[in-house]
Amino acid sequence: VSTVSKSFRQHSDPIISYCTRLTVKPTELEEKITNDTINNDNWFVMLGAPEVLQLGKNFIQLIGAKKALDIGTYTGASAAAWATAMPSDGKVLSMDVSHASLDSIGKPLINQYSDIEKKIDFRLGPALETLDNLINNGESGKWDFCFIDADKVNYKNYYIKCVQLLRSGGVIMVDNALWGGSVVRDQWQSLDTRIIAETNEYISQDNSTNSALINVGDGLHLAFKK
Numbered sequence: 001v002s003t004v005s006k007s008f009r010q011h012s013d014p015i016i017s018y019c020t021r022l023t024v025k026p027t028e029l030e031e032k033i034t035n036d037t038i039n040n041d042n043w044f045v046m047l048g049a050p051e052v053l054q055l056g057k058n059f060i061q062l063i064g065a066k067k068a069l070d071i072g073t074y075t076g077a078s079a080a081a082w083a084t085a086m087p088s089d090g091k092v093l094s095m096d097v098s099h100a101s102l103d104s105i106g107k108p109l110i111n112q113y114s115d116i117e118k119k120i121d122f123r124l125g126p127a128l129e130t131l132d133n134l135i136n137n138g139e140s141g142k143w144d145f146c147f148i149d150a151d152k153v154n155y156k157n158y159y160i161k162c163v164q165l166l167r168s169g170g171v172i173m174v175d176n177a178l179w180g181g182s183v184v185r186d187q188w189q190s191l192d193t194r195i196i197a198e199t200n201e202y203i204s205q206d207n208s209t210n211s212a213l214i215n216v217g218d219g220l221h222l223a224f225k226k
């Protein structure tokens, strides 16, 4: 049994299933994306934990977010979650270097829900380039919500760019912030672990945000821009 785990993993602690069962309220579309990803894609462990997506949706509604950055699309589960939580004039910019899983699993489902589909802009290419383009186009301070969930080696870079793009009162969610618990186990220091741990330290020292590092899903570092 693992105490740092996404609820859909078989080895996750029953307490995680309990918390998830009571609070996660997926729509029909969200449920379909989750199930199709788990049943059909070899890399399904990358899927955003439903309990993390629910928390993000709650934040989006709490702060009235209308512009979200989704860094790491995969099958589109997180992008669909943010779009679901937003009003009809909301916008999700979802970034990935590959659209293979999105095209085979997420897109055919999302296309059946035009109210969700029209809110999401799926952008192909390295996320750092997309974020730099936004900054160069005067988008700093104009975004409400960021979800960081792509390649771990760029986590600190993504965080720094998201802080710049976010408005005051905006929320950043850094996923996989506990990386299966490896951040506190010296013998598991892979490059990804080291960079995630470094990013956590950086966020904790960053005076431009308040933060909360919580054990939900694979660990989630929340940062609230001052």
Ligand SMILES: C[S@@+](CC[C@H](N)C(=O)[O-])C[C@H]1O[C@@H](n2cnc3c(N)ncnc32)[C@H](O)[C@@H]1O
Pocket (backbone or CB within 6 Å): 046, 047, 048, 049, 071, 072, 073, 074, 075, 076, 077, 078, 079, 095, 096, 097, 098, 125, 126, 127, 128, 149, 150, 151
């Ligand atoms: C953990 S998955 C994202 C999961 C998704 N957010 C969800 O909730 O289901 C990570 C994704 O990041 C993408 N990725 C890897 N390197 C990237 C990069 N440099 N820029 C953008 N996306 C990248 C991968 O192709 C992969 O689809």
